[in-house]
Amino acid sequence: MLPTPQWPSEDDGRRIYAELMSVSTLCAQNEFAVAYLQPVCDFLAREFSHTPEDVRHTAATEAVLNVIRHPERYDPTRLPIAAYLRMAARRDMLTLLARDGRRRAREIPLATVEEPSTGQNKRVEQADELVWSDPRIVAVVDSFTPSERITFELLRVGERQTHAYARALGWDEERPDLEVAVKRVKDRVKVRLVRAVGGRA
CATH class of the missing domain: 1.10.1740 (Rna Polymerase Sigma Factor; Chain: A)
Structure with missing residues (x-):
């Protein structure tokens, strides 16, 4: 507890x-x-x-x-x-x-990254041998907006609670579209990572 x-x-x-x-x-x-x-x-x-x-x-x-x-x-x-x-x-x-x-971007292997589902519920997964030190990954992480950076860090540590993202991003936790808005920014971060390493958008 x-x-x-x-x-x-x-x-x-x-x-x-x-x-x-x-x-x-x-x-x-x-x-x-x-x-x-x-x-x-x-x-x-x-x-x-x-x-x-x-x-x-x-x-x-x-x-x-x-x-x-x-x-x-x-x-x-x-x-x-x-x-x-x-x-x-x-x-x-x-x-x-x-x-x-x-720091981890220069030393930790890139785990599987999934692209958000399309209409056919399709997923794109990246090979385990790719690493955070890949210049393409470093470049996209460095180019994140503040909200994308916060979202990326929470994703990286395994945070799953919608309200944790809302609090970190400074959003109103009572907004009716909260789950959709959080999913949208999480998906945007995942898509950018996928595209950086050559995955399909």
Whole structure:
């Protein structure tokens, strides 16, 4: 069962942040880290359940430490500190995934990539000997739009939940065409990879 984040109350959050801003002593920094690191880790565990725990912990730590190092960058009049940390942690998580994807693009064999089904439910599969370091693959990955890059990273780590894609892409999870929209961007990424290695569109 995925953990449920236990966030401090908004009042406690305002108090802890105020102390961090006013004195920023080691005690205040420790209090902030103790209050928020575990909830951020639990939040990422739910949002990126297929991502290794050490990667999630790194992203959570970065989000918390960035506030400790630069508390002035957070504006408490705009949103609660917990919401700010969720946004920052998600951004740091996607940055780590993108960085890891670029590294893997030069060393991991290209697994089977399927092209979306046509009217005849036809699939195109690529040979296992192709590798991410193939210049054609590297070029297409580097040319992805931000939304395609996010989708690619989630596909690569095996994410299957429609709402996980929606959250990562910043889409409204209540939109009626959510499943269709997510499938469309996933299919677009797959088609571009297939075409890059010579598969039929």
